[in-house]
Amino acid sequence: MDDKFLIHVEIAGKSYGIRIDRSEEQVAREAVRQIRKKMDQYRKKYSEVDVKDLLAMVTFQLSVENLKLEDKNDTSPFTEKIQELTDKLESYLKDK
Secondary structure (H helix, E strand, O other): OOOEEEEEEEEOOEEEEEEEEHHHHHHHHHHHHHHHHHHHHHHHHOOOOOHHHHHHHHHHHHHHHHHHHHHHOOOHHHHHHHHHHHHHHHHHHHHO
16 A cells, blocks of 8 residues: 655745655654745845855755764664674574
8 A cells, every 4th residue: 555645845935745655744844944044044144145056055064964873873883793692602602
C-alpha cells in the first residue's frame, strides 16, 4: 500500500507540492518552518539581498549543520573497534 500523500509547503513566497510518506509529514513541515526562520534571520541581517541569495545562504548553513551532525553521529570507529576486540576475544577463547 502506498502511504504517500501530497502536502503543499511555501518557501520564499512560492508554493510547492511535495509527495511524502505520511510518517514524514511532521519532519517535512518542521523543515519548512526552519527554512522560513533562517530566511527571516538573513533577511533582517541582509535586507538588500535577493531571495535566491537568501535561499543559497540558508542552504549552505543547513548543509554545514547537517554535515556536522553526520560526523558527530558516525559510529564506524566504534564499530571497527568493537569488531577488533571481538576478534581478539574469540582468538583468545580458541587458544584456551
